[in-house]
Amino acid sequence: MPKMTRRGHFATIRIDIKAAILECVGTTFFLLFGLGGIQAATAGTLASSSESAPSQIEHVLYISTSMGLSLLVSAWLFFRITGGLFNPNVTLALMLVGVVPPVRFVLMCIAQLLGAIIASAILCGLTPGPLASNTFLQSDINAAQGVFIEMFATAALVTAVLMLAAEKHQATPFAPIGIGLTLFACHLFAVFYTGAAMNTARAFGPAVVTGFTYPHHWVYWLGPFLGSLLASGFYILLKYMHYQDLNPAQ
Amino acid sequence: MPKMTRRGHFATIRIDIKAAILECVGTTFFLLFGLGGIQAATAGTLASSSESAPSQIEHVLYISTSMGLSLLVSAWLFFRITGGLFNPNVTLALMLVGVVPPVRFVLMCIAQLLGAIIASAILCGLTPGPLASNTFLQSDINAAQGVFIEMFATAALVTAVLMLAAEKHQATPFAPIGIGLTLFACHLFAVFYTGAAMNTARAFGPAVVTGFTYPHHWVYWLGPFLGSLLASGFYILLKYMHYQDLNPAQ
Amino acid sequence: MPKMTRRGHFATIRIDIKAAILECVGTTFFLLFGLGGIQAATAGTLASSSESAPSQIEHVLYISTSMGLSLLVSAWLFFRITGGLFNPNVTLALMLVGVVPPVRFVLMCIAQLLGAIIASAILCGLTPGPLASNTFLQSDINAAQGVFIEMFATAALVTAVLMLAAEKHQATPFAPIGIGLTLFACHLFAVFYTGAAMNTARAFGPAVVTGFTYPHHWVYWLGPFLGSLLASGFYILLKYMHYQDLNPAQ
Amino acid sequence: MPKMTRRGHFATIRIDIKAAILECVGTTFFLLFGLGGIQAATAGTLASSSESAPSQIEHVLYISTSMGLSLLVSAWLFFRITGGLFNPNVTLALMLVGVVPPVRFVLMCIAQLLGAIIASAILCGLTPGPLASNTFLQSDINAAQGVFIEMFATAALVTAVLMLAAEKHQATPFAPIGIGLTLFACHLFAVFYTGAAMNTARAFGPAVVTGFTYPHHWVYWLGPFLGSLLASGFYILLKYMHYQDLNPAQ
Numbered sequence A, B, C, D: 001m002p003k004m005t006r007r008g009h010f011a012t013i014r015i016d017i018k019a020a021i022l023e024c025v026g027t028t029f030f031l032l033f034g035l036g037g038i039q040a041a042t043a044g045t046l047a048s049s050s051e052s053a054p055s056q057i058e059h060v061l062y063i064s065t066s067m068g069l070s071l072l073v074s075a076w077l078f079f080r081i082t083g084g085l086f087n088p089n090v091t092l093a094l095m096l097v098g099v100v101p102p103v104r105f106v107l108m109c110i111a112q113l114l115g116a117i118i119a120s121a122i123l124c125g126l127t128p129g130p131l132a133s134n135t136f137l138q139s140d141i142n143a144a145q146g147v148f149i150e151m152f153a154t155a156a157l158v159t160a161v162l163m164l165a166a167e168k169h170q171a172t173p174f175a176p177i178g179i180g181l182t183l184f185a186c187h188l189f190a191v192f193y194t195g196a197a198m199n200t201a202r203a204f205g206p207a208v209v210t211g212f213t214y215p216h217h218w219v220y221w222l223g224p225f226l227g228s229l230l231a232s233g234f235y236i237l238l239k240y241m242h243y244q245d246l247n248p249a250q
Helices: A013-047 A056-076 A088-096 A100-127 A143-166 A172-194 A202-212 A221-239 B009-047 B056-077 B087-098 B103-126 B144-167 B172-194 B200-210 B219-240 C012-048 C056-076 C088-096 C101-127 C143-166 C172-194 C200-210 C221-239 D013-047 D056-078 D090-094 D101-124 D142-164 D172-194 D200-209 D219-240
Strands: none
Touching: A013 A056, A013 A088, A013 A143, A013 A202, A013 C056, A013 C143, A013 C172, A056 A172, A056 B009, A056 B056, A056 C056, A056 C143, A056 C172, A056 D090, A088 A100, A088 A143, A088 A221, A088 B200, A100 A143, A100 C088, A143 A172, A143 A221, A143 B009, A143 B056, A143 B103, A143 B144, B009 B056, B009 B103, B009 B200, B009 C143, B056 D013, B087 B103, B087 B144, B087 B219, B087 D101, B103 B200, B103 C172, B144 B172, B144 D013, B144 D056, B144 D101, B172 C200, B172 D013, B172 D056, B172 D090, B200 B219, B200 D101, B219 C221, C012 C056, C012 C101, C012 D056, C012 D142, C012 D172, C012 D200, C056 D142, C056 D172, C088 C101, C088 C143, C088 C200, C088 C221, C101 D142, C143 C172, C143 D056, C200 C221, D013 D056, D013 D101, D013 D200, D056 D172, D090 D101, D090 D142, D090 D200, D090 D219, D101 D200, D142 D172, D142 D219, D200 D219
């Protein structure tokens, strides 16, 4: 990340705009294949005859694999280009801990929200049937539970980015593997209950394209935002506690 | 790990307490997502209509993936903080081979048992329906078979920690991947028969929250304890045999 | 890659022919196991009784796993031999960005198409029933949608090869893992709709052996070709924008 | 591997015996969890009610995951101890290319066959019902097809060991990941047709414990033996062709 100079916030604006444009391409890449897998799973369900209808578990496992692997590979490909965040909540945490400057944060968020809309629109055009990748709360879950599930899952994802990619160590070049698998593991818990957004852009894109058809869209703004705060606070605490000294053998 | 000084067992007590607090957070992280996946799988089964009920195999594969990936990522994130053990039986083995001092062992065990209870309680609050993540013996299995299955599976997990993380070599920074996949592989065998605890804390947490509703809870204390002894003994034998000289090409 | 000398295009012809022969062996390896998994999945579907027929989702997940892991391991094994491309569209992109010289490009393409035919023929001989690994468009998809799905999926795969293997960095020796998982992730989206060729050779081989029984075979020539152009153009743009300077921390 | 000295074949006999004992432990480890997964999958199938019986595809995917991950982790744990081969056909290839001396080859084979029998016997004692991990030919496959499927799959596995572990390069410490995933990918093709032994010890162990109840057991001796020859020959050809010069960029 470029360090801020005395010339002020906008000294690196040209480079920030370039990064934002490429982050938009990367977010489109991530969500085209991630949400595309959800679209295929839903189409596959509808195409099944009654006796071979997939179970809920199959559906959820398919979606988790699709989102997890899609983030793993797209974050890997864009890791050395823009960092491969694709997620305003992760970008917020990186601003809060001082890795991303404020101007770049704003541009990246716009790029990520835009990329999510573009991916959803492309998916709409390329596949038959209505877009099936909206996040919504399962009927037995109330909004507060939804907010806290999204909060914990997002906090896990943000912690993965902070500990594997922002912290420098021998496994840092392989951080995208750990980050993608964190999304995978969190999906296996959360996707059944809330759709496992963990990323406001991922919830926002399909909602824009389909016209906000599900209630409680605010859950996917509040939950991931709180998760981002929780993980940033935990990371700041870790640095304050000099975590490297607790177990120096690793 | 801090070496013991002449000032005695408690010389590093401040650092040990810090490590224990963070290990408690890490254990909560691991089990929130690991047991959360089991909760989702069970809820998904109940939500299925009769003709699309998931098979036993799907259920078991989902649980194995969830627990395996959850340990993989949480151990990776906490690897350079506390070591990311999350398991009293693994901690015991590390004490027996001299890596973890006795005071830290006691504090870590308390932290791990506490973390498991916290994760189970959070899960209870965030999801509808009763907690579904208790370990219990499948009806065709007797208690002795359960003890030995848990013993072998725990021994495999402990051996993974000793050979990949405690031993230092080029792949050590990637040990959490191997440790998580070991839990995954052992689950594919053991989860159908015993629930594949391989970790007394993982069995204890849900049992506390639900009030010890299943018989044979002692199996999950004895089996993993024996597995810890078996793996420690094997590791001590390997060191005694100078295993590095048997196949120096690797 | 051997640099071209003043002696012209054919200076390294001996080495190019050797590489092409081994690339043919590698392509046969990749597709024997990748397409073999599809063959097994289809035979397994036919062998199921009505009440245990697999769902569409299971079938598609099985195929994606089979193709993804098969590319991951065969690309890894042949990475230091021929580069392990197994794909004329990837080879085209490497020629366009200057990594593969034209003569080698022609020889590699022939080898890859030939390897795909050989793998399909071996599979025909080793398994009962007709060859089940042709790519075809799902009935709700029109040819233009098919072309664009193939284009985007191929562009993702080609970008993976360019960013992970052609660019040199610390994770380059592990590029085959990222490339294989990219194929996996793209399959989870595309295999339901188009069969997810992303590789003209992969579509051509089974089509030759079964006599071009499906319409729209041209889709698997045009779509991957456009994807190859799209990814090459994006890579050239990245180099022109000096992407390394956008986020120098990674 | 210890180089042979003038004192003859038996100069390193003490070290060879130690290695063989540990290889026996490792083979037991690998097959206890690998075959244990198959046992659980079969028990899970029997326990399912008619409407939730698993499909053939689920059964095969579960077995492939179980065997693949089990080899991945057990080979990783034993990689720096004995090499972690667990397979007489792989050991044969390593002898043929000069990596393993003849005396060690004989001791390792005995250890591997013995380990497979021990794993099968432990599994018999720990789980209810008959042992379900025998390899047998699917009814539509003839013995010749079975031999060739086993030959190609074994050749792939042996090539993985030769190119990833025997050849030294930056990814060598991670060879067990590639070797385990090769077994996984080959299973996805072969397990439906032949049970995917790719390893005479893996077929022999359960057959001894259950009394050779299936016909065509010889297929699992001939097929993997031919695969071992095929892969050794290919590797010798690669060395003769100076494969490192064909694509020096990787």
